[in-house]
Amino acid sequence: MSRSAAFDLLPGSDKNEVPAGIVQLNRSISRALRRQRGDFQYYDEPAGDPSLRQQIALRAAKRGWQAEADELCITSGCQQSLFLALMAVCQKGDVVAVEAPGFYGVLQLLEQLGLQVVEIPASAETGLDVGAFEQTLQRWDIKACVVSPSFATPTGASMSLHSRVHLIELAERHDLAIIEDDIYGESGWLVVPDTLKAVDHPNRVIHCSSLSKVLSRDLRLGWISGGRWHDDIVRLKLTSQLASSRFIQRGVADFFADGGYAAYLRRYRQQLQCQRDQLLDLLGTWPIPIRATSPAGGLALWLELPEHVDTIKLYNRALDEGVVITPGELFSMSGKFSNCLRLSFAHPWTRARAEALMRLPGLMA
Numbered sequence: 001m002s003r004s005a006a007f008d009l010l011p012g013s014d015k016n017e018v019p020a021g022i023v024q025l026n027r028s029i030s031r032a033l034r035r036q037r038g039d040f041q042y043y044d045e046p047a048g049d050p051s052l053r054q055q056i057a058l059r060a061a062k063r064g065w066q067a068e069a070d071e072l073c074i075t076s077g078c079q080q081s082l083f084l085a086l087m088a089v090c091q092k093g094d095v096v097a098v099e100a101p102g103f104y105g106v107l108q109l110l111e112q113l114g115l116q117v118v119e120i121p122a123s124a125e126t127g128l129d130v131g132a133f134e135q136t137l138q139r140w141d142i143k144a145c146v147v148s149p150s151f152a153t154p155t156g157a158s159m160s161l162h163s164r165v166h167l168i169e170l171a172e173r174h175d176l177a178i179i180e181d182d183i184y185g186e187s188g189w190l191v192v193p194d195t196l197k198a199v200d201h202p203n204r205v206i207h208c209s210s211l212s213k214v215l216s217r218d219l220r221l222g223w224i225s226g227g228r229w230h231d232d233i234v235r236l237k238l239t240s241q242l243a244s245s246r247f248i249q250r251g252v253a254d255f256f257a258d259g260g261y262a263a264y265l266r267r268y269r270q271q272l273q274c275q276r277d278q279l280l281d282l283l284g285t286w287p288i289p290i291r292a293t294s295p296a297g298g299l300a301l302w303l304e305l306p307e308h309v310d311t312i313k314l315y316n317r318a319l320d321e322g323v324v325i326t327p328g329e330l331f332s333m334s335g336k337f338s339n340c341l342r343l344s345f346a347h348p349w350t351r352a353r354a355e356a357l358m359r360l361p362g363l364m365a
């Protein structure tokens with residue numbers, strides 16, 4: 001199975017239900033489109049619409065980071081932000097550290113860019129093992145480390161403040177960039193953790209994020225704050241994309257400014273918490289021993305199954321039954337995590353979803 005085939009929708013998600021917040025977002029974007037006059041004949045500035053950057057900066061301030069709009073560049077999603085960050089910092093053949101298990105999209109980027117990968121173990125609860133990273137730095141000349149400090153995929157782990165500070169110290173001592181993937185940062189229902197930027201005194205963190213996971217994947221709207229590499233990153237955005245769509249940015253900026261986003265997010269976080277609980281309750285009834293993470297944010301949890309279970313084989317059997325899972329092996333380059341899988345709780349609970357999940361243990365023989 002290829003990494004690009006990985007997704008974890010289970011049957012029963014109702015694609016036709018549109019939450020009220022999304023209806024409001026769509027209205028904001030429609031209004032922005034109607035207001036557009038001669039803009040369609042011009043490109044936006046490469047860094048993106050100042051009003052949207054200002055709104056993103058205001059939200060960053062709530063998470064311990066006094067960002068300026070000038071420090072931000074709008075992108076077409078977090079994947080593009082990660083791509084721009086790696087392009088700005090690395091040359092072909094350079095070594096990049098990633099957490100394992102970690103996001104397969106980063107592994108694909110590293111492969112595409114001809115970069116070498118060093119995997120650093122990550123705890124399912126507390127994320128990147130910074131002590132292990134420190135040891136790895138003794139042996140490898142590492143250019144950058146890609147990390148998700150808040151609600152990492154696939155585990156939902158979050159790093160402690162102590163680990164975050166230690167990571168920044170190492171970046172400064174070893175002259176490297178930390179690429180922060182914060183795509184799930186705002187999803188937390190107990191706390192919304194500060195960004196890694198909040199403790200980035202040497203300006204070594206490149207912050208990457210988007211609205212894909214908390215609002216809409218279809219907006220294709222993200223951002224990047226490149227720290228000391230920011231000017232290069234804006235130039236790379238210019239050469240690779242020229243500009244972002246202005247009316248979409250303005251519509252989203254209005255949705256932020258009139259409180260629509262904050263209200264939507266409050267409801268969405270509650271919904272996620274409820275869906276996580278429903279999933280954990282159901283897993284508690286499985287007749288096999290498992291270990292599941294219980295994250296307080298993000299959209300998925302990580303399941304460790306008995307050693308003998310091969311989740312790639314399970315993927316194929318489950319697919320025949322109409323159940324789609326994300327096998328653990330996709331989250332590493334080194335064939336680890338073959339008895340693990342990621343399960344999503346991003347979608348509203350349905351009877352069909354519950355029944356599909358109850359069929360899984362029977363397919364593990």
Ligand SMILES: Cc1ncc(COP(=O)(O)O)c(C=O)c1O
Nearest residue numbers: 077078079080103153183210212
């Ligand atoms: C951890 C992580 N980072 C980045 C991305 C890419 O996000 P976007 O849709 O904003 O490009 C994803 C999408 O699955 C993700 O899970």
